Amino acid sequence: MQQDLYDSSRFNDDDEDVEDLVDEQALSAAQDGPRSSRQGTAASQIILPQPKHTKVKSAEFVKSSVNVKDCPKAGYPEFAVIGRSNVGKSSLINMLTGRKALAMVSKTPGKTRCINHFVINNSWYLVDLPGYGYAKSSKEAVLSWNKFTREYFTERETLVSVLLLVDASIPPMAIDVACADWFAEAEIPYTVVFTKVDKRKKGCPPTEDNIAGFQEAHRQLAHTLKLHGGVNGYQISRIGTSLARALSSSCGPTDQLLQHVKDPAIVKTESFVGGKWVKAKDGDTVKVLNPATGEQLATIANLKGPDTDAAISAAATAFSSWASRTGKERAETMRRWYDEVRAARDDITTLMTLESGKPLAESRSEFDLGVESIAWFSEEAKRVCGDVLASPNRNSRFLVMKEPVGVVGAITPWNFPFSMITRKVSPALAAGCTVVLKPSELTPLTALALAALAERAGVPQGVLNIVVGDAKPIGDALLASDTVRKIGFTGSTGVGKSLMAGAANTLKRVSLELGGNAPFVVFQDADIDKAAQAVVASSYRNAGQTCICTNRAFVHESIYDKFAEAVADRVSKLRLGSGLENGVTLGPLITHKAVKGVEEKVADAVQHGAKVVVGGSKPAFGGGSPLGGGSFFEPTVLTEVTPDMRVFREEIFGPVTPLYKFSSDEEAVRLANATEYGLAAYFYTQDLSRAFRAAEALQYGMVGCNEVAITSEVAPFGGVKHSGMGREQSKYGLDEFLNLKTVCMGLGQGGHLGGAGTATT
Numbered sequence: 001m002q003q004d005l006y007d008s009s010r011f012n013d014d015d016e017d018v019e020d021l022v023d024e025q026a027l028s029a030a031q032d033g034p035r036s037s038r039q040g041t042a043a044s045q046i047i048l049p050q051p052k053h054t055k056v057k058s059a060e061f062v063k064s065s066v067n068v069k070d071c072p073k074a075g076y077p078e079f080a081v082i083g084r085s086n087v088g089k090s091s092l093i094n095m096l097t098g099r100k101a102l103a104m105v106s107k108t109p110g111k112t113r114c115i116n117h118f119v120i121n122n123s124w125y126l127v128d129l130p131g132y133g134y135a136k137s138s139k140e141a142v143l144s145w146n147k148f149t150r151e152y153f154t155e156r157e158t159l160v161s162v163l164l165l166v167d168a169s170i171p172p173m174a175i176d177v178a179c180a181d182w183f184a185e186a187e188i189p190y191t192v193v194f195t196k197v198d199k200r201k202k203g204c205p206p207t208e209d210n211i212a213g214f215q216e217a218h219r220q221l222a223h224t225l226k227l228h229g230g231v232n233g234y235q236i237s238r239i240g241t242s243l244a245r246a247l248s249s250s251c252g253p254t255d256q257l258l259q260h261v262k263d264p265a266i267v268k269t270e271s272f273v274g275g276k277w278v279k280a281k282d283g284d285t286v287k288v289l290n291p292a293t294g295e296q297l298a299t300i301a302n303l304k305g306p307d308t309d310a311a312i313s314a315a316a317t318a319f320s321s322w323a324s325r326t327g328k329e330r331a332e333t334m335r336r337w338y339d340e341v342r343a344a345r346d347d348i349t350t351l352m353t354l355e356s357g358k359p360l361a362e363s364r365s366e367f368d369l370g371v372e373s374i375a376w377f378s379e380e381a382k383r384v385c386g387d388v389l390a391s392p393n394r395n396s397r398f399l400v401m402k403e404p405v406g407v408v409g410a411i412t413p414w415n416f417p418f419s420m421i422t423r424k425v426s427p428a429l430a431a432g433c434t435v436v437l438k439p440s441e442l443t444p445l446t447a448l449a450l451a452a453l454a455e456r457a458g459v460p461q462g463v464l465n466i467v468v469g470d471a472k473p474i475g476d477a478l479l480a481s482d483t484v485r486k487i488g489f490t491g492s493t494g495v496g497k498s499l500m501a502g503a504a505n506t507l508k509r510v511s512l513e514l515g516g517n518a519p520f521v522v523f524q525d526a527d528i529d530k531a532a533q534a535v536v537a538s539s540y541r542n543a544g545q546t547c548i549c550t551n552r553a554f555v556h557e558s559i560y561d562k563f564a565e566a567v568a569d570r571v572s573k574l575r576l577g578s579g580l581e582n583g584v585t586l587g588p589l590i591t592h593k594a595v596k597g598v599e600e601k602v603a604d605a606v607q608h609g610a611k612v613v614v615g616g617s618k619p620a621f622g623g624g625s626p627l628g629g630g631s632f633f634e635p636t637v638l639t640e641v642t643p644d645m646r647v648f649r650e651e652i653f654g655p656v657t658p659l660y661k662f663s664s665d666e667e668a669v670r671l672a673n674a675t676e677y678g679l680a681a682y683f684y685t686q687d688l689s690r691a692f693r694a695a696e697a698l699q700y701g702m703v704g705c706n707e708v709a710i711t712s713e714v715a716p717f718g719g720v721k722h723s724g725m726g727r728e729q730s731k732y733g734l735d736e737f738l739n740l741k742t743v744c745m746g747l748g749q750g751g752h753l754g755g756a757g758t759a760t761t
Contacts, residue, residue, distance in 0.1 A: 251285055253298040257445075260354065260580070261347045268448035269300040271307065271468050274314030275461025280469065281306050286441055291357040291588040292578040294629030300444055303469035308436065308477035311465040315407045315434040316483045318462025323404045323432035327381040334378035334429055336457040341371055341450065348449055352417055353579035355443040357587040357630075358542045360579050363418075369711065370419030373426045373729065376713040380734050381430035395750070399743040404432035405509055406485035408737065409478035411471075411499075412447070413491050414440035414590055415545045421447055423717070423728045424488045425464065431737035433486070436465045436478065442590055444468040475499065482506045486737065489513070490547075493677075493722050511726030511736050513718060515651050516547040516679035519672035520708075521694065522563055523665070524556040526684035530706075532566035535657060538682065538708040540574060540635055543587055544655040545594075547723075548680035548702070548710070551652055554668050557661045564639050564659050568613045571657070574635045576619055577627065588630045589654060595631045598654030604646045605638055605658065613637040615655070643674065651677070665690065669697045679719035682708055 251269035258264050270277040284302040289295065322330070341348070349363040356363075389398035408428045412420040421439065428435050439447035451466045467474055478484050479502035486509040489499050493514040503510050520538065522531045538550040555563045577584035589595050595618060602616055615634030621627040633654055641647060641658040648658070662668040672681060681700040685691055695703050701719035704710040711717055716727040726736050 251279060251299050251301050253445075254296055256295060257297045257354065260350050263344060263347050266344060266347060266449040266452040267298075267351070267445065268452050269298050270448075271301050271303050271311075272448065272451040272455070272464070272466040273307070273311045274317075274465065275455065278303075278307070278310075280304060284469075286469070288355055288442070288445060290354050290630075291590050292630045292632075293626045294631075295626070297354055298445065300441075300448075300468055302441070303467045303474065305473035305477040307469065308438075308467050308474045309481070311436045311467050312407060312409075312477070312481050312483050314462040315436050315465050318460055319404075319407055319434045322429075322434055322460060322463050325432070327384055327430075330430060330432065331378045331381040333457065333459055334374060334381065334426070337454050337459055338371065338374040338378060340453040340457045341374065344449065344453060345371075348418065348446060350580070351445045351449055352443075353587075355445050356414060356417055356542075356579075357590065358579050359584050359587050361585075362542060362587075363579070366416055366419050369713070370416075370422040372713045373419070373422040376729075377426035377430040377734065380427070380731065384431065384734070384738065391744075395747045397745040397747065399745065401741040401743060402738040403741055405737055405739050406433060407481075407483050408433045408435045408486045408488060409481075409484045410435055410437045410488045411475065411478075411491065412437065412439050414442040415542055415547075417443035417446040418450075420490050421450060423713075423733070424490075425450075427728075427734045428488075428737050429459075429463065431734060433737050434463050434465075436467060436484070438467055438469075438471070438474045438478070441468055441471070476502070479503055479505070479508075484508060486510070488726075488728075488736070493724075496724060509736070511718075511728070512724035513547070513726075513728060514679070514722065514724040515677055516549075516719065516723055517551045517649075517651050517675040517677040518548055518680045518682065518700075519675075519698075520550040520553045521662075521668045521672055521681075521683035522553065522555045522559065523668070523683065523685040523687070523690060523694075524558050525686045525690075526559075527686065528559060528563055528566055531684040532563060532570060534682070534684065534708045535567055536570045536574075539657040540571070540586055540655050543589055543633070545589065545653050547651075550657065550682065550708075552648060552660060552672075553657055554660045554662050554671055556668075557663050560659070560661050564613065564637070567657060567659070568637050571614045571635045571637050576632055576634070578630075586635055586655060588632045590631065592631045594653065595633050598633050598652065598656060601646045601650065601652055601654070602636060602638070602656060605641060608642065608645050610638045610641045610645065610647075610658070613639055643671065649675070665694070669694065673697075673699045676722040677719070678721035679723035680704070680710065682710075 253264075253267045253269060258267060261267055268277060270279055272278075279301040280303045282304065284304070285299050286302040287296050288298045288300055290297050345364070345367055349360060349367050352358065352363040352366065353360045358366075384402050386402050387400040389400060391398050408424075410421075410424040410428070412424065417439065421437065425435050425437060437447065447466055448468070451464060454464050478487060479499065484506075487499055487503050488511045489496055490513040496512040496514040500510050500512065518538075520535055522528075522535075535550055535553055538548075539553075541549055553567075574586045575584050576586050579587045589598065599618070602612070606612060606616075615636035616638075617634055619632050619634050621630075621632075635655040636657070638647065638656065638658045641660050643649075643660075645658070647656065648660075652658075660671065662671060668683075678700045680702045681698045682704040683691075683694050683698070684706050685694065691705050695705055699720065701723065702710050702717065711729070713729050716730045716732040718724060718727040727733050728736070
């Protein structure tokens with residue numbers, strides 16, 4: 001597929017619009033058009049051995065039939081592709097311009113052929129550097145290059161970008177060093193592109209070996225195209241389909257993103273497979289946006305089914321070695337990962353806030369909880385124990401062993417981009433499994449940072465693989481593979497059911513943490529202030545976008561008005577804004593589509609008689625605020641709500657608290673249980689007897705009594721009914737990644753040796 005993508009015969013001048021395919025943020029570092037002076041810095045510099053210059057007689061070089069100096073200094077930018085013979089200059093220009101580049105070789109009798117060059121459309125220069133075959137010596141070649149640059153490049157003020165091709169098959173020559181040195185000294189942005197020469201053919205065809213080098217050239221071209229608006233009349237929308245695809249494969253963070261982190265090395269935009277950072281096989285990409293502003297944060301590789309198959313293969317290859325390590329050895333590796341992640345707290349929480357929108361304080365809280373999953377399960381790795389069972393047969397013994405299930409496919413959501421990963425990956429690694437993780441394409445940067453830190457910590461290649469991209473083809477690949485023996489998923493109930501059905505074909509183990517519709521019951525003896533504070537903390541965490549946040553608040557009729565007033569007062573003081581701003585307590589929803597969904601549910605409630613006490617609509621940010629492009633919804637409190645409204649039946653997943661009345665304990669429990677979901681429930685009471693009875697009667701996997709902070713690495717997390725199956729966290733969560741094996745040891749016929757320690761019955 002890659003050779004087809006880079007086949008120059010496929011280039012054309014069709015009208016396919018690729019404006020949206022080019023990373024507008026990353027490619028707009030400067031906006032002042034073609035340079036009028038030699039100012040700027042080298043874009044990418046090569047580190048090569050420095051040549052030793054000695055005085056020798058300058059070689060007399062021959063110019064080609066088209067002279068660079070004779071070309072007009074046009075107002076559009078000029079580019080140069082420079083390199084020794086057979087490194088792929090013509091192939092690269094073919095791809096970048098869609099024009100066939102024919103080498104123009106000068107054969108002047110009696111003169112040394114040192115440098116040849118030609119011009120395409122008065123904008124592209126192909127310069128053939130003299131190697132040992134063209135010049136009498138490397139020193140002579142360097143001097144020839146210096147003369148050429150003085151005569152032809154020094155005065156070309158519209159030369160905006162240079163691609164220097166270097167043959168990766170052999171050590172760099174002195175001429176390569178001299179070329180790079182000169183452009184660095186002249187402050188002309190250049191990119192070194194390493195290619196691999198095919199010795200069997202003339203030239204350097206765009207084979208798979210050269211893909212990385214050519215894609216680097218594409219990134220440089222995309223940068224200059226965006227700066228200058230086109231090349232010699234080629235507007236961005238008329239470059240050609242194949243080049244559009246190539247440009248769209250350019251991954252990278254924006255300057256806006258990088259300015260917020262201390263360690264840019266953990267900001268990754270490619271997926272992590274088999275210990276390598278990879279792009280999508282088809283070159284596809286997707287943008288990551290800041291939901292608080294709508295601005296682009298990065299362009300990342302958008303992987304699909306074939307990419308996932310490669311990740312599964314890498315995980316399968318690594319499984320045997322990782323599983324054979326002792327629990328202590330795995331624990332030591334995981335502890336190094338924990339240390340690296342803990343040290344990166346500031347950067348990771350910043351990434352979480354930028355891509356998910358949640359306030360920084362909430363990101364830090366999620367980090368502090370999630371990172372402890374790594375520590376907890378690193379210790380549990382040393383405590384995976386089997387059993388010895390008493391046998392009814394004097395001459396046999398039963399052993400129970402625990403073994404890792406195999407390759408695990410983990411799929412995590414966007415609302416907790418850090419902790420949802422650590423609570424799935426950590427027990428899997430502790431048990432001896434390898435993992436293929438598919439994080440949300442809306443919030444991939446946190447996941448990729450975790451992979452970068454795992455790589456830094458020495459987690460073996462293939463043990464942790466991350467594929468970011470289209471959910472359907474990635475999920476289908478995980479389900480279809482018989483190599484993947486377990487699926488762990490957090491997300492919607494509908495998708496969870498589909499995954500469970502798909503897993504049946506290969507009889508995979510499945511753990512599902514699905515939707516919720518959490519009730520919060522305030523009994524008449526509850527402390528109203530504490531209960532109101534707890535409802536607000538639960539309802540508006542992450543703008544209400546959590547599976548365990550309060551979705552329905554049931555309040556005893558005797559305290560309903562007072563409680564509603566206490567909640568409304570607290571909600572009215574919440575401050576909307578960007579999560580990185582001081583004092584912001586409520587961030588945006590993840591997308592504008594999510595805002596629309598909340599709007600529709602609130603409108604339905606109002607239409608059926610509910611009253612809006614606080615909020616109820618999208619906020620208006622004035623004065624040209626960047627938040628105007630964000631996906632915000634006001635924190636909302638609804639009263640006079642009834643069970644016939646959508647906010648009762650459906651998960652709201654937004655900053656809305658509906659308040660319902662009840663008159664008896666039995667009614668409160670009945671209303672709380674009147675849902676297909678069963679993840680989390682809360683109640684406040686000061687009556688010990690009522691507390692026990694309510695906790696037992698509520699049909700939920702987790703119940704908080706006078707408490708809403710119910711999650712911890714030491715406690716099992718999970719639901720019942722349509723909220724899923726299986727448990728995460730705690731010692732019970734580790735068992736989800738282990739198979740039981742029974743071993744019967746036949747001892748044969750033998751005499752009793754005596755002693756007290758016999759394993760018979």
